Amino acid sequence: MAGGWCSTRPPSITSGRSDAQGRIVAGGGASLSALIAPAIAAGWFLPVTPGTRHVTVGGAIASDVHGKNHHRDGTITQHVESITLLFPSGETRAVTPESDAELFWATAGGMGLTGIILEARIRLTPAPTRFITVDTYRTRNLDQTMSLMTEYDVRTRYSVSWIDLVTTGAQLGRGVLTCGDHAPLDALTPGTRDDARQWKPRPAPPVPPVFPSQVVNRLTSRLFNEAWFRKAPAERLGELMPLETFFYPLDIVDRWNRVYGPRGFVQWQCVLPFGEEARLRRIVEAFVAGPVPAALAVLKRFGAANPGPLSFPLPGWTLAVDLPAARGDTLAAFLDGLDRGVVEGGGRIYLSKDARMRPEWLDVMYPRLDEWRAVQSRVDPSGRLTSDLDRRLGITAHASARVHGHGTRTTGDAG
Numbered sequence: 001m002a003g004g005w006c007s008t009r010p011p012s013i014t015s016g017r018s019d020a021q022g023r024i025v026a027g028g029g030a031s032l033s034a035l036i037a038p039a040i041a042a043g044w045f046l047p048v049t050p051g052t053r054h055v056t057v058g059g060a061i062a063s064d065v066h067g068k069n070h071h072r073d074g075t076i077t078q079h080v081e082s083i084t085l086l087f088p089s090g091e092t093r094a095v096t097p098e099s100d101a102e103l104f105w106a107t108a109g110g111m112g113l114t115g116i117i118l119e120a121r122i123r124l125t126p127a128p129t130r131f132i133t134v135d136t137y138r139t140r141n142l143d144q145t146m147s148l149m150t151e152y153d154v155r156t157r158y159s160v161s162w163i164d165l166v167t168t169g170a171q172l173g174r175g176v177l178t179c180g181d182h183a184p185l186d187a188l189t190p191g192t193r194d195d196a197r198q199w200k201p202r203p204a205p206p207v208p209p210v211f212p213s214q215v216v217n218r219l220t221s222r223l224f225n226e227a228w229f230r231k232a233p234a235e236r237l238g239e240l241m242p243l244e245t246f247f248y249p250l251d252i253v254d255r256w257n258r259v260y261g262p263r264g265f266v267q268w269q270c271v272l273p274f275g276e277e278a279r280l281r282r283i284v285e286a287f288v289a290g291p292v293p294a295a296l297a298v299l300k301r302f303g304a305a306n307p308g309p310l311s312f313p314l315p316g317w318t319l320a321v322d323l324p325a326a327r328g329d330t331l332a333a334f335l336d337g338l339d340r341g342v343v344e345g346g347g348r349i350y351l352s353k354d355a356r357m358r359p360e361w362l363d364v365m366y367p368r369l370d371e372w373r374a375v376q377s378r379v380d381p382s383g384r385l386t387s388d389l390d391r392r393l394g395i396t397a398h399a400s401a402r403v404h405g406h407g408t409r410t411t412g413d414a415g
């Protein structure tokens with residue numbers, strides 16, 4: 001969606017009179033990557049960032065993205081003061097939580113279906129330098145991964161665990177937990193202090209389009225996971241890391257998705273409420289024994305939910321797993337079974353990552369869907385806003401009528 005409808009004008013940054021609050025005004029089509037250098041130069045950083053910087057402001061709000069700091073800072077929209085929307089009627093309006101709370105929060109995670117986001121004003125977070133102070137811990141198994149995450153979330157702003165979904169037995173769910181916060185100037189060596197606020201990441205070399213589809217298989221996934229685990233220190237405290245290494249490890253290689261070959265990959269991301277740890281363990285066991293190898297898996301803890309009816313996070317554990325796409329129905333049936341477990345545990349699938357979920361589960365996972373639809377119909381009464389995701393899942397009332405046959409919706413039948 002970058003460009004086109006959305007203003008890509010250079011972001012403008014203001015530091016409040018007392019310098020206590022930085023804000024950025026950016027076009028909906030501006031890439032988060034383009035905001036980082038001016039923000040860091042002024043002593044600020046994005047309040048929430050996903051695991052890639054190559055997403056737009058509009059896309060980030062439409063997905064209501066979360067980062068490694070959800071337990072502390074919530075989602076991106078919780079730091080947005082104003083969203084300028086273009087409606088199907090042609091009207092353009094700035095929407096704030098004060099002027100129209102329903103529409104503002106329906107836009108958070110509304111997958112672009114409440115209007116085109118032309119511009120947003122976002123509060124920034126203080127960042128004295130372009131470095132993060134990082135603590136790394138290698139964990140023996142899932143129990144230790146989860147208990148360390150629980151312990152360290154309370155203390156650290158950012159935290160995330162890579163977990164191994166290939167190794168089984170006593171080491172099931174072993175991982176590498178990384179926690180961090182923005183490094184103060186005095187943590188830097190004198191030589192590094194000079195350019196502490198100049199953010200210039202190295203250009204990423206591209207992966208050539210030469211990989212066949214079977215390169216990511218059980219053997220290579222095992223080797224990759226073993227290498228990733230061994231490369232991590234058992235424990236390392238206070239390491240200074242450039243922010244791009246900490247937040248965006250995949251961006252270090254351009255078009256990394258090409259390693260999956262022409263068939264590509266599927267990402268499955270769920271959240272399960274706290275108290276459903278046994279179910280999370282069963283999901284981890286299912287992946288280890290699953291029909292295709294889990295190439296990459298990440299576990300995070302979410303804090304409180306925000307008022308957005310379609311916003312993904314709820315207090316609990318979120319697991320994101322990348323799998324090579326496979327021929328036939330086996331992978332689809334396997335993931336359908338996991339979706340069922342997620343629903344039974346009171347959790348949900350992240351719409352932003354979804355390309356395969358069955359529409360029957362949508363209103364079970366997102367029980368405030370009708371409330372969201374009422375707001376969506378207010379700004380788009382004739383059902384002009386839609387997308388492939390909407391046509392497949394029936395998110396809007398118009399699409400739902402087509403998906404489910406004029407309101408005859410079936411729920412819970414995803415056997």
Ligand SMILES: Cc1cc2nc3c(=O)[nH]c(=O)nc-3n(C[C@H](O)[C@H](O)[C@H](O)COP(=O)(O)OP(=O)(O)OC[C@H]3O[C@@H](n4cnc5c(N)ncnc54)[C@H](O)[C@@H]3O)c2cc1C
Nearest residue numbers: 001028050051055056058059062063065066111112116117
């Ligand atoms: C490597 C990687 C890591 C990721 N890590 C995370 C993570 O840690 N946390 C997380 O929450 N997400 C994560 N994501 C998902 C990503 O942040 C979201 O999918 C995001 O919405 C993508 O934004 P985009 O600009 O590419 O939008 P697109 O992919 O083009 O669109 C995504 C949605 O936003 C809508 N949209 C886009 N622009 C606008 C606009 N201007 N106005 C209205 N609607 C619009 C589209 O209609 C669509 O529904 C990750 C994705 C990748 C590839």
